Amino acid sequence: MLKRCKSCSDFHWFPRSICPLCGSDDTYWLPSEGKGKIYSLTITRKAGPMAYALAYVTLEEGITLMSNIVDCDLDSLRIGYDVQVVFKNSPSGQAVPMFKPIK
Amino acid sequence: MSIRGKASIAGIFEHPTRKAPDKTVAQLHAECARGALADAGLTLKDVDGYFCAGDAPGLGPLNMADYIGLHCNHIDSTDTGGSSYLVHVSHAAQAISAGKCNVALITLAGRPRSESSSGMKPRNWGPNVPDEPFESPFGVVTVNNYALVAARHMHDWGTTAEQLAWVKVAASTHAQYNPNAMLREVVSVADVLASPLISDPLRRMDCCVVSDGGGALIVTRPEIAKSLNRPVITIRGAGEAIKGNRGGRIDLSYSAATWSGKTAFTEARLTPADIQYASIYDSFTITVLMQLEDLGFCAKGAGGRFVADGNLISGVGKLPFNTDGGGLCNNHPSNRGGMTKVIEAVRQLRGESHPQVQVKNCTLALAQGMGGQLGSRHGSATLILERQ
Numbered sequence: 001m002l003k004r005c006k007s008c009s010d011f012h013w014f015p016r017s018i019c020p021l022c023g024s025d026d027t028y029w030l031p032s033e034g035k036g037k038i039y040s041l042t043i044t045r046k047a048g049p050m051a052y053a054l055a056y057v058t059l060e061e062g063i064t065l066m067s068n069i070v071d072c073d074l075d076s077l078r079i080g081y082d083v084q085v086v087f088k089n090s091p092s093g094q095a096v097p098m099f100k101p102i103k
Numbered sequence: 104m105s106i107r108g109k110a111s112i113a114g115i116f117e118h119p120t121r122k123a124p125d126k127t128v129a130q131l132h133a134e135c136a137r138g139a140l141a142d143a144g145l146t147l148k149d150v151d152g153y154f155c156a157g158d159a160p161g162l163g164p165l166n167m168a169d170y171i172g173l174h175c176n177h178i179d180s181t182d183t184g185g186s187s188y189l190v191h192v193s194h195a196a197q198a199i200s201a202g203k204c205n206v207a208l209i210t211l212a213g214r215p216r217s218e219s220s221s222g223m224k225p226r227n228w229g230p231n232v233p234d235e236p237f238e239s240p241f242g243v244v245t246v247n248n249y250a251l252v253a254a255r256h257m258h259d260w261g262t263t264a265e266q267l268a269w270v271k272v273a274a275s276t277h278a279q280y281n282p283n284a285m286l287r288e289v290v291s292v293a294d295v296l297a298s299p300l301i302s303d304p305l306r307r308m309d310c311c312v313v314s315d316g317g318g319a320l321i322v323t324r325p326e327i328a329k330s331l332n333r334p335v336i337t338i339r340g341a342g343e344a345i346k347g348n349r350g351g352r353i354d355l356s357y358s359a360a361t362w363s364g365k366t367a368f369t370e371a372r373l374t375p376a377d378i379q380y381a382s383i384y385d386s387f388t389i390t391v392l393m394q395l396e397d398l399g400f401c402a403k404g405a406g407g408r409f410v411a412d413g414n415l416i417s418g419v420g421k422l423p424f425n426t427d428g429g430g431l432c433n434n435h436p437s438n439r440g441g442m443t444k445v446i447e448a449v450r451q452l453r454g455e456s457h458p459q460v461q462v463k464n465c466t467l468a469l470a471q472g473m474g475g476q477l478g479s480r481h482g483s484a485t486l487i488l489e490r491q
Binding site for chain 1: 223224233234236237238240241242243244246247250251252253254255258299300301302303304305348349350351352353355478479
């Protein structure tokens with residue numbers, strides 16, 4: 001689910017109640033297919049017991065969000081790869097959107 | 104109404120310690136204040152303005168002003184991370200210019216090394232931070248946030264790990280002459296590339312030191328500065344700016360230095376070609392590249408070529424940088440490197456840098472600070488300083 005503004009028609013992320021682009025409070029949730037491309041990527045090797053991929057993903061809707069790339073060989077990932085959202089549970093139990101590469 | 108020529112940096116002090124488990128943070132602040140006042144030839148009673156940031160324990164400036172023993176008519180605890188102290192210099196100049204302050208004291212101190220801080224640990228900015236639920240679940244820390252910028256820069260312009268390594272090589276070449284520097288060994292590009300990857304593409308030697316310590320500055324009216332026994336160093340231009348994620352329109356190709364630099368150069372009526380020495384915030388090698396491009400020392404995307412082959416080394420290249428060894432090799436106290444950037448710029452203008460790295464007849468210098476996270480939200484501040 002992404003946030004969109006009825007006043008300026010733009011999407012924004014992370015979600016706010018007031019549109020950060022035009023200032024209107026007429027924002028609403030819209031489902032997204034969660035398809036995008038990797039905009040930037042780094043394999044974090046020394047922050048914990050296992051390496052993980054921190055990334056920015058640009059969705060087809062034109063906005064970019066921070067996430068992890070999962071369910072793949074981390075070292076094979078490249079900027080520009082197509083990815084698809086998958087929901088994983090964070091340590092607190094909440095479902096968070098992560099992405100896996102698609103062919 | 105410009106601040107150009109309206110204020111001078113009359114006192115500087117960089118605490119010699121790099122590890123201080125036996126001193127409190129407040130004590131370090133006070134020792135730095137004392138050192139800068141002694142350097143200026145002024146006393147505690149002369150101070151009527153106080154500036155500090157998030158490293159000052161307590162509520163804004165209240166606890167530290169009380170601890171040091173200050174009576175102030177002007178206070179400012181603007182916090183933009185490591186760039187705060189450059190913002191403070193600019194704000195002090197504005198206060199002096201407006202008649203609100205005569206002698207401003209700016210202090211920084213902290214003990215991240217003794218307190219086991221690291222660029223690989225998540226930072227806690229307190230409750231209610233709105234972006235946190237959408238970023239922290241993904242394991243973002245300081246190093247990988249900056250690594251995202253480096254990875255994109257390599258993708259967009261073919262910047263190489265070797266080019267980034269040259270930034271560290273230059274800093275280490277200067278640090279060898281600094282007896283207080285944490286890392287004094289001169290390293291080669293090969294040495295940097297042999298250091299372990301922390302978060303691709305950043306290696307350990309692409310990252311600044313974690314050091315205890317601090318520093319302080321005295322900013323005052325030029326008339327007062329002229330009565331003291333030091334060369335008069337005047338603020339010629341200043342700029343500050345912040346950049347966030349723009350609602351998801353993320354573009355990692357530039358930083359807020361694009362705006363703070365433009366403001367400073369416009370006010371100073373100068374261009375990058377006029378600058379003889381530059382202190383460039385060096386939390387990571389990529390930070391330096393980005394700021395050099397955004398300030399206009401080279402074209403966007405050309406930062407890799409600009410820093411390569413020793414171009415930042417004093418006596419060798421076109422733009423001597425961080426001649427104290429910078430955050431990469433000398434000091435990055437409290438994880439906030441802006442204070443030491445201003446201090447070395449003032450040393451260069453006074454002719455007080457080590458003779459092996461001193462720029463001849465240095466009259467125009469730039470100090471650049473970058474605070475926060477380059478890959479998400481950060482603050483930039485640019486100062487242009489002149490020796491009268």
